Amino acid sequence: MIRVRVIRERAGRAFSPTRIPGARWVINQYVGCQHACRYCYAKFVRRRYYYGRWGSWVVVRENMPELVRSRYVAGKVYMSSISDPYQPIEKRLELTKRILESMNKRIRLSILTKSDLVLRDVELFKRFENIEVGLTVNSFGESIKRDLEPRSPSIGRRVEALKRLYESGVKNYAFISPIIPKLTDIEEIINDTRDFVTYYFFEFLNFRAAGAEFRRFLKDKYWEAYEVMSDTERFERYVKDVIKAIRRSRIKIGGICLHHPKLIVVK
Numbered sequence: 001m002i003r004v005r006v007i008r009e010r011a012g013r014a015f016s017p018t019r020i021p022g023a024r025w026v027i028n029q030y031v032g033c034q035h036a037c038r039y040c041y042a043k044f045v046r047r048r049y050y051y052g053r054w055g056s057w058v059v060v061r062e063n064m065p066e067l068v069r070s071r072y073v074a075g076k077v078y079m080s081s082i083s084d085p086y087q088p089i090e091k092r093l094e095l096t097k098r099i100l101e102s103m104n105k106r107i108r109l110s111i112l113t114k115s116d117l118v119l120r121d122v123e124l125f126k127r128f129e130n131i132e133v134g135l136t137v138n139s140f141g142e143s144i145k146r147d148l149e150p151r152s153p154s155i156g157r158r159v160e161a162l163k164r165l166y167e168s169g170v171k172n173y174a175f176i177s178p179i180i181p182k183l184t185d186i187e188e189i190i191n192d193t194r195d196f197v198t199y200y201f202f203e204f205l206n207f208r209a210a211g212a213e214f215r216r217f218l219k220d221k222y223w224e225a226y227e228v229m230s231d232t233e234r235f236e237r238y239v240k241d242v243i244k245a246i247r248r249s250r251i252k253i254g255g256i257c258l259h260h261p262k263l264i265v266v267k
C-alpha cells in the first residue's frame with residue numbers, strides 16, 4: 001500500500017452547481033485522487049491545493065455527511081468530478097458511505113468510479129429512488145493500464161463490478177473514457193460488457209485538460225496515438241470511425257463527448 005497524505009478540511013457546502021453534461025450539481029467529498037491517472041483532468045485543482053505529486057495526497061471534506069443531511073436539491077447530482085468517491089482511502093474512512101446514508105433518498109444521484117469498492121454500498125444504493133452507478137472502463141492491456149492508470153483496480157474488476165451491479169438490480173452505466181487512438185478498442189469493450197450494461201457514455205481523450213506532462217509522455221511512449229491526437233485531420237477521421245462503430249453496435253448510448261481539441265503539438 002502506497003502512503004497517502006491526508007489533509008482534513010471543512011467544506012462550506014455540499015452541492016455545487018456544475019456544467020457537466022446532464023447534471024445540475026456536483027458533490028466532491030474528496031479533492032485529489034490516489035488512483036493517480038496520468039491523464040486525469042482534475043489535476044487543475046493543484047492550482048489551489050498543492051501538496052505534491054498527483055495521487056500522493058487527498059483532501060478529505062469531513063463535514064460532508066452533516067452538510068447533505070436533510071438537504072434536497074432538484075436535478076441530477078454527479079459524484080464526483082475532482083476525485084474518485086471509491087478511491088482506496090474510502091475503505092478506511094467510509095466518507096462516501098456516510099454521505100449516502102445521510103443523503104435525502106429522493107435526490108437523483110449519478111455516481112462514477114474506477115473501483116469495485118463501490119460494491120460495498122449496493123444495499124445503500126437500493127434505498128435511493130433514482131440512482132445510477134457507473135464504472136469507467138477501457139480496453140487497455142496490462143502494461144498500458146499500468147502506464148496510464150497506475151493505481152486503479154484492474155479493468156477486469158471494474159467489468160465484474162458492472163455485472164454485479166446489474167445482477168443486484170442497480171441501474172449501471174459504462175463510462176468508456178478516455179478513448180485514445182491505437183490504445184482503445186471500442187468494439188472489444190462493448191462485446192465484453194453489453195449483456196449487463198444499461199447504457200454507455202463515451203468520451204474521447206481531452207488532450208488539453210490531460211496536461212502538457214501527459215502530452216509529452218504520450219509522444220515519448222505511445223507515438224502512434226500521439227500522432228493521431230495531434231493531427232486535426234487524422235483525429236477527425238478517427239472520431240468519425242469510432243462513432244460509426246458505436247452506432248453499429250446497437251447499444252443504448254447516453255452520450256458521446258468530444259472536447260474539440262485545437263491542434264496540440266509537443267515541441
Ligand code: SF4
Nearest residue numbers: 033035036037040083
Ligand atoms: S480515477 Fe478519475 S479522478 Fe482519480 S486520478 Fe483517475 S481520472 Fe483522476
